[in-house]
Amino acid sequence: MSAHTDWCAGGHRCQLGEHRADPLTVDIPGAGRVVLTRVRAAAGREYAEVRATVSLAGTDPAARRQLSSLITSVATALRRAA
Numbered sequence: 338m339s340a341h342t343d344w345c346a347g348g349h350r351c352q353l354g355e356h357r358a359d360p361l362t363v364d365i366p367g368a369g370r371v372v373l374t375r376v377r378a379a380a381g382r383e384y385a386e387v388r389a390t391v392s393l394a395g396t397d398p399a400a401r402r403q404l405s406s407l408i409t410s411v412a413t414a415l416r417r418a419a
């Protein structure tokens with residue numbers, strides 16, 4: 338295994354040549370939560386792993402509209418970050 342990065346959390350998060358930081362959790366009141374993790378893959382490329390939990394309306398079609406808006410917003414955020 339290659340040497341750990343200075344941000345690698347080590348332990349069980351760091352396996353098979355992959356290095357992972359401690360996840361950063363951000364609560365967004367009234368909207369949901371985002372968990373962001375910095376990762377260096379075994380091949381050396383780094384990426385951000387993003388997991389989002391989003392509150393949805395209790396019924397359709399409102400929930401479907403939210404999902405559609407969400408994918409558009411995620412695509413915009415990915416383009417901006419790239």
Ligand SMILES: [Zn+2]
Nearest residue numbers: 341345351356
């Ligand atoms: Zn590591």
